[in-house]
Amino acid sequence: MKIIYKNFLKSWNVLFKWKYLGLALLAEFLFFIAVITSWLFVSNRLIQNYDILQEMAGSINPESIIGEESLQTLSGQLNVIQFALKDIYLTLFLLVLLIFISFAVFKGFSWLAVKSIANKEKLKLKLNYFLKFSGLTLFWTLILVLLFIVIIFNISSDAAERVGMEIFSISYLLIMLYFAVISYAYFVKDEKIWKSLKNAFLNGIKKIYIFVPVFLVILIVFFLVSNLLAIFAGIPYISFIFIVIFFVLCVWARVYLLLVVKEL
Numbered sequence: 001m002k003i004i005y006k007n008f009l010k011s012w013n014v015l016f017k018w019k020y021l022g023l024a025l026l027a028e029f030l031f032f033i034a035v036i037t038s039w040l041f042v043s044n045r046l047i048q049n050y051d052i053l054q055e056m057a058g059s060i061n062p063e064s065i066i067g068e069e070s071l072q073t074l075s076g077q078l079n080v081i082q083f084a085l086k087d088i089y090l091t092l093f094l095l096v097l098l099i100f101i102s103f104a105v106f107k108g109f110s111w112l113a114v115k116s117i118a119n120k121e122k123l124k125l126k127l128n129y130f131l132k133f134s135g136l137t138l139f140w141t142l143i144l145v146l147l148f149i150v151i152i153f154n155i156s157s158d159a160a161e162r163v164g165m166e167i168f169s170i171s172y173l174l175i176m177l178y179f180a181v182i183s184y185a186y187f188v189k190d191e192k193i194w195k196s197l198k199n200a201f202l203n204g205i206k207k208i209y210i211f212v213p214v215f216l217v218i219l220i221v222f223f224l225v226s227n228l229l230a231i232f233a234g235i236p237y238i239s240f241i242f243i244v245i246f247f248v249l250c251v252w253a254r255v256y257l258l259l260v261v262k263e264l
Contacts, residue, residue, distance in 0.1 A: 003263055004213050011118075011256035020123055021251060024113035028247040031106035038098035042091045049084040049091070100134075100141060108133040114254040115188040118262070129191055136193050140180045147172050179204050182211060185254070185261040207264055214260055218253045225249060 015021060108130050116123045147169060154165055183200035190196060204211060229242050 001213070003210060003260060004217065007256060007259040007263070008217060011252055011259055014117055014120065014259075015248075015252050015255055020113040020116045021248075023123070024110050024117065024251045025244070025247050027106045027110035027113065028250055031102055031110070032243075032247075034102035034106060035099055038095055038102065041098070042095045045091050046088060049088045052084045096141075100137065104130060104134040104137050107137075110251070111184055111188045111254065114251060114258060117251075118255050118258045132191060132193055133187065136183060136187055136196065139193070139197065140176070140183075143176055143180075147176075178211070178215070181257065182261070185257045188258065189261060203264055210260065210264070214257060218256065221253075222249055 109125075111133070112125070112129065113123060115121075151165065151169060179200045182204045183196045186199040186203075187193065187196035190199075225245060226242075229238065229245065232238055
């Protein structure tokens with residue numbers, strides 16, 4: 001357990017003594033802005049299509065079909081519904097694409113800055129790094145999409161089945177996040193997609209007695225800091241201060257994890 005304690009202290013020591021902390025924080029902030037902007041960009045369109053579906057669902061009445069004219073009206077309404085559904089799917093795809101690109105660029109840069117902080121080395125920007133980082137991100141995106149597909153095809157009105165699906169979804173997400181975060185730490189170390197995935201799954205299981213305590217330490221730090229900030233909730237601009245501290249903790253957590261991974 002010495003590796004956990006030693007690198008915990010070292011992570012705080014190197015975090016505030018290296019110039020790339022500001023760049024990492026800037027990348028985190030830009031990713032946050034990109035996600036909010038992407039959502040605002042597509043949300044109005046989603047709301048409009050949802051309103052159209054609600055309106056069409058309320059106006060369709062198969063029993064009112066009497067003649068050819070009524071049938072044509074119904075056909076037109078169904079076409080409107082079909083168009084609205086297609087537009088919703090395309091809009092959601094656009095949202096996922098925008099977030100994916102933002103993650104690959106800004107989170108990729110942030111992880112690179114974290115590597116420079118942990119190793120105390122010069123930041124080197126390489127196109128090949130971002131392409132590989134995008135490839136690793138695509139892998140985990142597909143794993144996440146798989147969960148959504150499972151949820152969609154297992155929607156049930158039965159209460160017991162819904163609870164079971166919720167437990168499955170939460171467990172799936174936690175396991176996915178566990179291996180995903182470890183894989184990114186290994187990736188910035190070696191910059192090899194399949195090697196980072198292999199190390200994440202193998203060492204994530206073999207060294208679980210190290211990684212789980214590390215993640216617990218990170219969660220405890222986040223919990224303590226958030227509760228400490230809650231005491232000062234009435235102070236002006238505390239929300240902005242909270243966001244900055246949250247970003248600092250995100251960078252620190254990755255520095256800490258990377259320092260641990262380097263010794264495994």
